[in-house]
Amino acid sequence: MNINKLIRIFFLLIISSIEIGQSLVPVERHGHSAVLVDKKLYFFGGESVFGKLKNSIHLDQILYIDLSKPFNTANPPFEEVINAPMPFGSSYATAFLSPQKKNIIYLFGGIMWDVNANVDKFKSILYSYNVETNEWIPPATTGIAPEKRREINGVINNETGKFYAFSGLDTNAQNVVTTFNDMNILDINSLTWSKGSITNAPLPRVDYTATLLSNGIIVFIGGRETNNLVSVDINQLPLYDTKVDRWSTMTARGVTLENRNSHSAILTSDEKIIVFGGNKDDIATPVLNPLAVLNTKVVPYEWSVPTPAPPLPLTTNLHSATLVENYMFINFGQVHPKNDSLLQKPFFYILDVRNFTWVEKFEPEQLSQSPNGTTTVNTSSTNSPGLGVTTPDNGKQIGIIIGAVGISVGVIAVAGLLGYKYYKKQKYTRAIPTAGSPTI
Template sequence: MLRMNINNLIKIFFLLVILSIEIGQSLIPLDRYSTSSILIDKKLFFFGGETVHNLKPSTTLDQILYLDVSKPFNTVNPPFEELPNTIPFGSSYAIAFPSSQKNVIYLFGGITVNVNTDLDDFKSILHSYNLETNQWTIPTTSGIAPGRRREISGVINNNTGKFYAFGGLSDQFTGTPNNTIALNDMNIFDINTLAWSKGSTINAPLPRADYTATLLSNGIIVFIGGRETNAFRDVDINQLALYDTKVDKWSLMTARGVTMENRFLHSAVLTPDERIIIFGGRKVPNDDPVLNQLAVLNTKMTPYEWSIPQVPAIDNMPLTTSAHSATLVGNYMFINFGQITPITNPQIQLPFFYILDIRNFTWIIQFEPEKSTIDTTSVNKSPSNSTSNSPDLPVEKSDNGKQIGIILGTVGLSIGIGIVVGFLGYKYYKKQKYKHAIPTAGSPTI
């Protein structure tokens, strides 16, 4: 009788564990745009963002989400998880990049506000986050740190340890009303020495924001699109601004091939064969969608050449989005969150999730990690079992010892089940909170 009870308890325990895993993978995030994303050790992190559906007074989020990309999943129900510790402020339009220390991420620039008052109470341009301790700090740096700015793009050279961020928008509090101006300075941060410096301004592009920046293997940063001259007109996307990090020099190149539509708030990733894939964005001045949301820039040709890949028109073809994040995970381009264009569209701003296989330019919904991207340390390995599978042999232990063992095992399983039930209740509460947080109408605006 006791043995049957223990067997039943074991079955219930494992059933609850499976349910807890399923519930843990069913987190439905709030819609958001202008998040900061970074891939660290097989986990794709998302910091902050903007939403009109925030549960706090501010539209700027202080939430940290992540995806484990070492495991397969479906984009219909991606396994988003939330870190328990939030950002100490609401953050959006910022850049996340790695530091020289293991498991430490920098967050540069962007909007920083108090989520409870929506006031700008934070003045530092740079913050760091330790993934192991969940601690946020303001690094002590040398040199002249840049002023506050947002709607920027940055790159880091892993060989030199230097981070580059150009231009952006700066809110100049000079009276009433506030003036927003575009910038065109190159700011360089050395993650090894924590020192700030400036790049050359000779032949630098006009002030701009909402562009993309991509670092090639030869040390050249390619700037594509955006808005310029105080952000009131779009940049000619066929005129590429190039910055050579090796010699601190600016140049301009006219791309050949397909004549592209200008755009801003788009995204870009670099493929292993040095192609730049851009996606989405919208046009000045009416936030109209672009005709060709997916395009490829071949940087192995001189001048660089634009082309439009042939993509199968299937049901999971993405809507035109802007202010989203894009990350290359192996041979897959992850496109997360953002706004549909035009932003006045009444459709709910869902947490859009699209994956592009860059090998054949096919949109997929089922993600299968490549063998080279799987962390083998996460594979479950059972300890060696010294007990053979021989038939049961007589045991010299007394019935009292057997009963004590059964009682202890039952108590242990009961405690384990209690813990899992408590965990399930907590996850269910969070799941319901997020579901209720998404209304049935309305869309965010910038």
């Protein structure tokens, strides 16, 4: 191997050892689904009016963000699962992580659209996605499977392995609307469907939020009645006790909030439900107090409205909200009144739930060392408190970075030395007279 090849190899090694990060700028979307898996936040599908990727407005794209690294909301590090799209365009569905298999995400309901033929031909109500193999399958279930529906918000009980989804609606090809007034329960352990009680259940609704408390009660907030699509009274809270299969209603005290739909909600570690965004009845006017807190540690539950310091985010609807450590991630969605330039913006807001401060930079928390040597923290997704998240050891990361820098410096030094020797050799060769060369 000559010295030219050696130099080229060394420079290729230098280039390959440098990782250049480039964030994906996603198209705008709303009505998508979001699930936190370990240190990654996944986004599935959504509806995109302006930034169509294919023939359908219903996206079959899977995005994710690596939450083990710091980033700024002005340039969030979105990545796409390449060459493994969803089998259909999905919007207005609900998704959750399996309590037993932490690599399986379930997607329930919503619009399932063939993005190539631009038709709705998928019949299954439930699909599973393996984040390791990127495989989508409609799992075989037993029991009373529900009909297709959308604009719902389900919850998963990580202790019992049971998933709960209430009401929803569906529209056929002739635009005939079907509404549902049922509580559907899926036992993830056996993949068996069953029906919960509807005695004293609220009127059928869509675009609400459902939050599971640690005592087994699901709190339903806001939404629209399916018969007239008018927002329900947000201060009248339907409660479903999963332990005894019983409905009740509680009148919340405190601040009287505006009714809303298409908002979001997360549960904090101290059992407070934080609500953000949404629309009024006409689905074109944002609410005046987009940020509200429901204290479920007092009876009756109590509403309050925190006043975070500006700059305040735009009030969005049909977005997703996920609790990551002590931060509420609010992603995508749309704003009203409709403004083309705003609707095409992929909104990204982060709220520090400890002091209700909007932050522009996410810094993964420095976690305490657990007895077995791994670092863990208890976090929650929108509806599932207690999801464990692991993060790499910072000391090891620093060591790896220093080692990589050292190797790169060493390679550069060797390459420089070889280059210098090559230059000296060429200079010496040019100085020796050859046959036929003129002499001086």
